Amino acid sequence: MVFIDLLKETLWSLTGNKVRSSLTILGIIIGIASVITMVAIGQGAQKSIAASIESIGSNLILIQPGSERIGGVSQGGGSSQTLTMEDADAIKNEVPNVKAVAPAVTTRKQATANGNNTNTQIIGSTTDYTTVRNVTIDTGSFFTDQQIASSAKVAVLGPTVRDDLFGANANPIGQYIKINNVQFQVIGMTVSKGGTGFSNQDDVIYIPITSAEHYIVGETTYVNNISVSAVDQTSLDSVQSQISDLLLARHKISDPTQADFSLINQSDIIATASSVTGTFTTLLASIAGISLLVGGIGIMNMMLTTVTERTREIGLRKAVGIKKTYINMQFLSEAVVLTFLGGVAGVILGMIASRVVTYFVSSLTTSISLSAILLAFGVSAGVGIIFGFYPARRAANLSPIEALRYE
Amino acid sequence: MINCKNLTKIYHNGDVETVALNDVSFQIEKGEFVSIIGPSGSGKSTLMHILGALDTPTSGQYHLDGKEVSRLNDDELSDLRKNKIGFVFQSFNLLPRTTVLRNVMLPLLYTDSTGEEREKRARESLKYAGMEENKFMNLSNQLSGGQMQRVAIARSLINNPSIILADEPTGNLDTKTSHLVMKAFQELNDKGHTIILITHEMDVADYANRIIHIRDGNIEKDAPNKPNDHIIA
Numbered sequence: 001m002v003f004i005d006l007l008k009e010t011l012w013s014l015t016g017n018k019v020r021s022s023l024t025i026l027g028i029i030i031g032i033a034s035v036i037t038m039v040a041i042g043q044g045a046q047k048s049i050a051a052s053i054e055s056i057g058s059n060l061i062l063i064q065p066g067s068e069r070i071g072g073v074s075q076g077g078g079s080s081q082t083l084t085m086e087d088a089d090a091i092k093n094e095v096p097n098v099k100a101v102a103p104a105v106t107t108r109k110q111a112t113a114n115g116n117n118t119n120t121q122i123i124g125s126t127t128d129y130t131t132v133r134n135v136t137i138d139t140g141s142f143f144t145d146q147q148i149a150s151s152a153k154v155a156v157l158g159p160t161v162r163d164d165l166f167g168a169n170a171n172p173i174g175q176y177i178k179i180n181n182v183q184f185q186v187i188g189m190t191v192s193k194g195g196t197g198f199s200n201q202d203d204v205i206y207i208p209i210t211s212a213e214h215y216i217v218g219e220t221t222y223v224n225n226i227s228v229s230a231v232d233q234t235s236l237d238s239v240q241s242q243i244s245d246l247l248l249a250r251h252k253i254s255d256p257t258q259a260d261f262s263l264i265n266q267s268d269i270i271a272t273a274s275s276v277t278g279t280f281t282t283l284l285a286s287i288a289g290i291s292l293l294v295g296g297i298g299i300m301n302m303m304l305t306t307v308t309e310r311t312r313e314i315g316l317r318k319a320v321g322i323k324k325t326y327i328n329m330q331f332l333s334e335a336v337v338l339t340f341l342g343g344v345a346g347v348i349l350g351m352i353a354s355r356v357v358t359y360f361v362s363s364l365t366t367s368i369s370l371s372a373i374l375l376a377f378g379v380s381a382g383v384g385i386i387f388g389f390y391p392a393r394r395a396a397n398l399s400p401i402e403a404l405r406y407e
Numbered sequence: 408m409i410n411c412k413n414l415t416k417i418y419h420n421g422d423v424e425t426v427a428l429n430d431v432s433f434q435i436e437k438g439e440f441v442s443i444i445g446p447s448g449s450g451k452s453t454l455m456h457i458l459g460a461l462d463t464p465t466s467g468q469y470h471l472d473g474k475e476v477s478r479l480n481d482d483e484l485s486d487l488r489k490n491k492i493g494f495v496f497q498s499f500n501l502l503p504r505t506t507v508l509r510n511v512m513l514p515l516l517y518t519d520s521t522g523e524e525r526e527k528r529a530r531e532s533l534k535y536a537g538m539e540e541n542k543f544m545n546l547s548n549q550l551s552g553g554q555m556q557r558v559a560i561a562r563s564l565i566n567n568p569s570i571i572l573a574d575e576p577t578g579n580l581d582t583k584t585s586h587l588v589m590k591a592f593q594e595l596n597d598k599g600h601t602i603i604l605i606t607h608e609m610d611v612a613d614y615a616n617r618i619i620h621i622r623d624g625n626i627e628k629d630a631p632n633k634p635n636d637h638i639i640a
Contacts, residue, residue: 005516016504316500319461320514320562321489323482400461404496 002326010333013306024302025342028383031292032346032376033353036368038288040354042281044366049273053266055193055201057133059099059233061240063087063226063247066260081222082251082260085209088226090250095228095242097235100128103223105212111165111205113177118164121204122179124212132229135206140173140188143208151210155184159192160203179205182215233267240265295342296383303335303391314395315403328396335388336381343380347373408569408601409435409458414467416453427453428464429624435603437569440596442604442612442632445621452574454621455605459494459572460487472569489514493563493571497578499555501547507533508543511562528565536561537591553584560591570601577611589614593634 014021065082088103105124110117129135130142143154157165157172166172172186184207193201213220230239240263247261248254307314317327354366416428427450435441445451456462457469460476461484469476471491479487488494501510511529520528533543536557547555556576563571573592577585593614596602604615612618613634620628 001519001521002517009516012505312498312500313502316496316502317513317516318485319459319488319494319500321485321487321492321566322514322516323485325482326517401456404500 027295027298028342031295033349034288036350038284040366046277102129300387318400331392336384339384442615497575
């Protein structure tokens with residue numbers, strides 16, 4: 001009976017001043033909802049960043065030339081020319097557990113067609129590039145080994161380039177484009193990988209590596225990067241260290257700190273990105289947490305006002321023999337019920353807000369985890385107990401004589 | 408059944424000592440109707456608080472039903488108030504926007520009794536105190552002063568207490584209603600209830616069978632009283 005009595009008394013007192021109770025609950029609703037929404041945005045960002053990194057390739061190790069030093073001044077990573085086609089061949093032939101190796105020559109050029117033009121990235125590579133970088137063909141085909149051998153003037157377009165040069169939904173296959181005043185025939189188009197702005201992986205034209213060397217960047221045996229795909233996730237580390245050893249030996253460098261190339265593997269990038277977005281999520285959640293704290297203070301304020309207003313009633317309850325403990329429990333339960341109701345409504349509002357964010361900013365897919373919801377409930381109940389504790393104790397410790405006399 | 412021996416209560420307010428009760432001794436037997444009368448500051452309120460187990464004396468003994476009360480702790484005092492003492496206050500002290508029935512059931516909160524039991528007892532108590540049944544579901548603030556005090560009396564009776572302590576029960580009522588409420592107390596006394604009335608009005612004290620005059624913390628006079636038949640103006 002104690003529990004039912006407690007609940008009835010709590011509801012009686014909360015419905016006694018509906019406006020005040022609702023306003024106080026509103027504080028908690030806003031607090032909880034903003035925590036839920038902020039965490040959902042953070043976790044959504046984390047997922048979408050991890051997904052876009054994964055779309056770069058599978059079990060990928062990226063080898064880039066080291067930074068060139070001119071008079072002791074670093075020119076930035078990838079600025080020197082140290083990697084060659086032979087390095088790529090050596091990796092493919094000598095390192096075990098390598099699925100595919102794709103050396104690439106990259107540059108930015110103006111491409112034109114039908115009077116339209118676009119400045120885009122040109123990637124000259126081999127057929128393995130599709131495997132290593134998860135490039136999927138939408139229509140047409142990727143170039144073949146024969147076309148590489150013959151330096152064929154063929155090109156595969158990313159969807160963004162197609163849109164820019166031929167317009168959306170146009171079929172570019174068989175059409176001609178000009179890069180560096182050399183005419184290339186379009187033989188395929190890739191499936192969109194997503195991504196926007198600087199990381200747009202769809203704003204690209206793929207051509208055979210030999211063609212890039214002959215017609216675009218000039219005769220060279222150097223490549224801009226080599227992408228290696230390991231057979232599986234577990235062999236990634238060993239493949240990476242073997243590539244490093246092999247290249248050090250081939251470049252005749254004895255001190256690994258002086259290496260003229262750098263290796264990055266995909267899981268490192270994901271780990272780094274996750275830790276960045278994790279920090280970002282924590283930051284957002286802490287800002288939202290402040291509003292929850294303010295909501296909690298609102299609860300305390302209301303409870304203190306209530307205790308003062310109901311002093312005589314508390315005195316009466318004590319006079320008719322209701323024990324201190326029950327008075328304490330009753331006021332505490334009022335605070336907890338308030339925050340709990342606020343918590344429920346806050347979670348619902350947070351879910352709606354997350355949907356709304358996703359609806360308006362489509363690139364930001366929010367995701368609400370069960371742990372975020374449980375945390376929100378835990379925190380709101382905790383806020384109720386912490387901020388209800390002092391007012392409840394004050395009520396319980398009132399002297400019945402003083403309380404009955406209170407005007 | 409009430410036995411007070413050498414009750415002394417001293418209040419400390421900073422360095423100032425106030426002696427509210429000075430070595431007061433008296434006894435009240437079961438079934439008595441006693442008025443404790445005195446001007447304000449006489450110590451009658453302090454005496455009521457001690458008799459009502461709301462406060463404990465600085466020294467001396469207070470036995471209620473053979474039990475020593477003056478050294479009980481807070482929870483024990485609560486239990487004693489719940490089971491042995493019914494309070495009726497000057498300002499009624501009913502819960503606002505709450506039905507008459509719920510008000511009367513208040514002392515049964517957090518006990519093991521079921522809702523039906525409570526309601527049954529509350530109804531009996533209200534009838535006993537002379538409330539009309541069609542008012543049971545009214546909200547407390549829709550009642551007249553006299554009706555409110557009847558509800559308060561019903562509330563004080565619900566646990567079948569050893570004594571009913573009434574603190575200026577007519578202080579907020581007009582003469583006519585006061586008379587009705589005092590008549591109600593007399594009826595309760597006729598049914599065997601022990602009633603202690605605290606007041607500063609001789610008219611009100613006069614309904615009792617014994618009057619204890621208190622002044623400056625001492626009993627000035629303790630004498631039986633023959634209630635006059637009060638004529639309603």
